[in-house]
Amino acid sequence: MDIRPSLLSYIFADSTKWRINYTFPELILELDTKIIKLNPEQVLETHIQKGWIWSSLTLETLDQNFQFKGIFNAQAEEFKIKLNDDAEFLRNKRNAEKIKETLKPFLLEYQNFIQQNIYLSYRLCNLFRSDLSQRSKASVEQFNSLIQRDSTLAFEPVLQNQFEQLRQFIEFSIQANYAIDAKNKRFVESELKTFKKFFDQVESTPLTDEQRVSSIIFEDRNLLVAAAGSGKTSTIVGKVGYALLTGLYKPEEILVLAFNKNAGEELSERISFRLKDILSNFDTSVEALNFHKFGVKVIGKATGKSPSVSNDAGKPQALLNRIIQQLIETDSDFQEKYLLFKTAYLRAPLSPFAFKTRNDWEKAQKRSFDRFKDGFETYQGEIVKSHGEKAIANWLYSQGIPYQYEKNYEHETADEAHRQYKPDFYLPEINLYLEHYAVDQHGKPPAHFGQKYLDDMKWKSGIHQQYKTDLISTTFHEFITGSIFRKLEQELKSRGQVFKPRSLTEINAKAQSIYEHDANELYVSFLSHYKSNQANIASLLAKPSLSQRESLFLQLFSKVYQRYDQLLKTSKEHDFDDLLIESAQLINENKYKSPFKLIIVDEFQDTSQARARLILSLLNQAPEAKLFCVGDDWQAIYRFAGSDISIFTQFERVFGYTKQTKLTQTFRSNQGIANVASGFIQKNKSQLQKVVNAIDKTTSKVVEINFLTKAQEINEYLTRTIMEINNASASSGKKKSIYILGRYKHHKPNLDSILPFLRNCTFEFKTIHSSKGLQADYVILLGLNSGGSAFPAEKEDDPLLNLVLPQPEIHDFAEERRLFYVALTRAKEKVYLIGERGSIFLEEITKDQSFKEFIHIPQDEYKQLNSNIPPEWLCPKCGQGRLRKITNGPYGAFLGCSRYPNCKYTKNLKRR
Structure with missing residues (x-):
């Protein structure tokens, strides 16, 4: 800027001769014959005294003031702004240079940290971040503020990029830090190349990429979610070997925990054998044992006395x-x-008030019926319609009180609107009728029962009033609150009923006779x-x-x-839980000093709260220790033994920031079986979601469903199927294995007669629980039925357990669904499912269109029947049995329900 007074200002503004020449950063002032050179920072204050046209401008410096009269108002304002801005810039630049010098050591420190040839864990980053932030945060904030106002003050590009990384490292969470993620990714890629030979040879077959990555990553808390048959044990071996080979840990610093004794011994043997060359360089070995044995060691070490179990x-x-x-x-x-x-209360009563529609209620009722029954079987042997009626019947029986169920009322009541009245119970010794109603404490039924239910209640009451017969009634509300039996005892005794309680031995015998x-x-x-x-x-x-x-x-x-x-x-x-509880307490009290810096837990889906607390006690005592847990929440089937699946599915909530990896490639089941099994289990959205890819890509008709219920039918089918596999194996030259699986031990069939004929296959019966971890070429799963000894089993998901579970499961049959998944995934080539059409699981699978390619339902039996019979063979009356051709009827062949005599549906066949 070049500013001089105008000619008129000499006359009207009393101006003298002066000149301001400003070319950043030099300010030259000419006053009369003097020339003064300044920089913008030397001007402390700029004052403007405005007139109509001209202003008087005064520049204040440390030594003296300079006044310029006759400067246009606009010029004065523009000059002042320009000078102040430039002065501010110079001050900022000087400050920036000072801060840059302060920051450079921090940038170098950060770069050295992030370039370490290790996996940067969350804890390591947080410790470094906390220290570095405390020392550098003020400088970072000041410099960041300066460059936000003026980007020209920034570092040169390379250093500026480093500064941005440092700033984000300090200001943002470690989880969201792209630089740390990128660094760790580069580290893993480098290690994959460096240790390729080790991962190729550590097991009998080379480890997969997923297994290798999981072996290399050493976050503080690691969760490996492994599909069935994906090689999780190989990954554990790979991780232990990598940890020893790289010098991260010594054998005595590694603890491998297993769910049970056998698993602990197998892991110990596997590690010792596969890593024998690496372990030969050490004087110690890796400790691999089950939780309970570890608890015994901790207690013995801490107290000087090994506990008695x-x-x-x-x-x-x-x-x-x-x-x-x-x-x-x-x-x-x-x-x-x-x-x-x-x-009365062995099974959890089904509440009609828990359902929105009558249809939903009836379906649920039907599913809870005793097996092959149209209701619930009582100790006396009749079939009743509800849990409440069964409870009343069994109570009456246990008290030695004679009763009749749904006996025709003593008077004729049938009319145009009503059938002959059959009260729920009749007690002949005191001539008393008893009705049990599905109503609440206010006498109201569920909304979906409709007005007719109330009308029927009123009609029944009217009948007894009309004929002056004695009636008492009980309600669902009284049943679930427990007042029902006090009421019955009082009502019956007041009428002179004699109670003759039966012995518990007699009751138990009756319970066994109806398969309770x-x-x-x-x-x-x-x-x-x-x-x-x-x-x-x-x-x-x-x-x-x-x-x-x-x-x-x-x-x-x-x-x-x-x-x-x-x-x-x-x-x-001690019992097993005592071992876990006491050992955790001793560790927390520092009476046991843990030498372990790497803790590996196998079958983590089966962990209980006590096991989790034991793990946490070890981690709390040694904050630098790493935790690596391996398992599959889809295979969590030991709730009955205390396992809590929420520890797995909510791992991070329990153990802190977690790196989750997955093994999604299965070496066992083919793709069709994997698709059915994984699709089925993931309908429970509480299960961790993953896609399973099989090495064997076979998909067509790998799950065969057969609706069979009678023992003879099932045995004939098993014999035929096993012989077919045996004969087919002869041509392949490879002996095949078959598992016959059941929910319970009593599902075991007697197939000894075919053993002499088997040359090319073997078969073995196992419960599903005992088959876990094993595999066979073929699996035949029995017992997919409803009612007693059912699969899914109601008793395994008994809601009473929710009283002692921190987080009860919401999805129906959650544990049983996982058990079904385990059964399916034991098979390599094919699964055969045997059960009734009313089976919840079979119904779900057959209705799922996404499974259509993988499922096969043989049509052999259909071909034997009349061609006019529709393809849907479910009994239209009971919805559970299947229609069969009966050839010896009095009027020729006809169709009858397989559940006869419980269901008496028939249909005549057309004659040719």
Whole structure:
């Protein structure tokens, strides 16, 4: 800028001769004969005194002031702004240079950190970040503020990029840091090349890319989600070998924990054998053992005395059975409540109020019916329509009270609108009728029952009033709250009914005759969760709104547990949960010093709360320790033993920031089986989602479904199928293996007669639980039925367990779905499913169109029937049986339901 006074300013503004020449950063002032050179920073203040046209401008410096009269107002303002801005720029530039010098050591420190030849874990980054942030944050913020105002003050490009990384490292979360992610990715890629030979040779076949990456990544908390048959054990071996080979850890610093004794021994042998060359360089070995054995070691080391483990620790059912029997024999209150629970509340009652439509309610009712029955079988042998009616019938039977179910009313009542009236119960000794209604505490039925239900209740009451017969009624609300049996006892005794209670031996015999599950099995599962989750019986009993079933069971369990706990204390013995709980406590109290810096846990989906607390105690004592957990939440099937799947599915909530990797390639099942199994299990959205890719790409008709229910039919089918596999194997020259799987041991068929004829295949029966971890060429799964001994089994997902589970599962049959997945994924080539059409799981699979290519339902039986018969063979009356051709009918061939005599549907066949 070149500013001089105008000619008129000499006359009207009293101006003298002057000149301002400003070319950044030099300011030249000419006043009369003087020339002064300044820079913008030397001007401390700029004052403008405005007139109509001209201003008087004064520049204030440290030594003196300079005044310029006769400068146009606009020029004065423009000059002042320009000079101030430039002065600010120079000050900022000078500050920026100082801050740059301050920042350069931090940039170098950050670069050295991020360029380390290691995997940068969350904890390592956080520790460095915390220290670096404390020392550099002020300088970073100042410099960031300067360059936001003026980008020309920034570093040269390379350093500026480093500064941005440093700033983000300090300001943003480690999880979202792209530079750390990129660095770790480069590190993994480099290690894959460096250790290619090791990963190629550590197992009998080269590890997959997924297995190698999981072996190399050493985040503080690692979760490997492994599909069935994907080689998780090989990954554990690879990780241990890589850790030793790279010098990250010594053998004595590595702990490998397994779910049970056999798994621990197998892992130990596998690691010792596959890594023998690496381990030969050390004087110590890697510790691989199960949780309980580790607990024994911790307690022994911390206390100087190895704990005694109860002989019943591995089989608590036998001990609990003895305790329950002792209580029945010595405690009348326990005996009375135990009998009531067994007769009336063994199964969780299905509430009609929990359903939105009548159709949904009826479907659920039908699914809960006893197997091959149109309802619920009582101790007396009749089939009743609801849990409530069964409870009443069994209670009456247990009290030795004669009754008749749905006996025709003593008077004729049939009219145009009503059939002959059949009251629910009739007690002949006191001439009393009993009706049980599905109504709430206000006498109202579920909305979907409609007005007709209320009208029928009113009509029945009117009938008894008309004929002056004695009627009492009970309700669903009274049943679930428990007041029903007090009411019945009072009403019956007031009418002179004689009670003749039957013995528990007689009741048990009746229960076994109708295939009711053992009432005592529930105590084992409840006990394990109760101890593992450190529940308190008083707190549980104090919960508001407990149902009668919940309250009754808790009262029984309280006495069982008290006796159980006393037995252990008297004998100074531990059960398995005690080992876990006490060892964790000793570690937390620093009475045991952990040498372990790498903790690997196999089959992590089966972890209990007690196991999780033990792991956390080790990690809390050694914050630098790394945790690597391997498992598949789709195969979590040990809830009955105390396992809590939420520890797996919500791993990060329990253990902190987690790096999750996956093994999605299965070497076992073909793609068709994998698609059906994974598609089925992932309908429960609480399960972790993943895509499973099979090495064997076969998809067509690899799951065969057969609707068979009679023992003879099933045996004939098994014989035929096994012989077909045997004969087909002869031509291939390869002996095939077959697993026949059942939900329960009693599903085992007798096939000894075909053993002499098998040359090219072998078969073995296993329960699904015992088959876990194993594989066969073919799997035949039995027992996909509803009712007693059903699969899915209602008792395994008993809602009573929710009382002691931190996070109960929401999805219906969640555990049973995982068990079904395990059964499917034991097979390499083909799965055969055998059950009834009413099976929940078979129905779900057959209706899923995405499974159409993979599923085969043989049509052989259909071809034997009349060609006019429609292809849908489900009985239209009961919806559970299948139609069969009966040739010896009085009027020729006809179709009948396979569930006869429980269902008597028939249909005549057209004659040719």
